[in-house]
Amino acid sequence: MFKKFKELKTGVKRAVVVGTIPGAMILGGTIGALNERYYSGDDFFGYSIFLGIPLYWIVALIGVWVYDGFKENE
DSSP states (O other), X not given: OHHHHHTSOHHHHHHHHHTHHHHHHHHHHHHHHXXXXXXXXXXXXXXXXXXXXXXXXXXXXXXXXXXXXXXXXX
């Protein structure tokens, strides 16, 4: 998957990298809010960093995989 990421156009790579922090904060905050039993406002950054970033990259790499599938059909 990372090989496919490296083969992307520069603009797409930059968009994925730039989206890491906001994407991680959204994903981590959403998961933290859904898990109310363990979530408090102080844990927002913990969820964002330690849970959100890996989840964001998984979602981004899945998106790269789908994008590559469309590109192969051309």
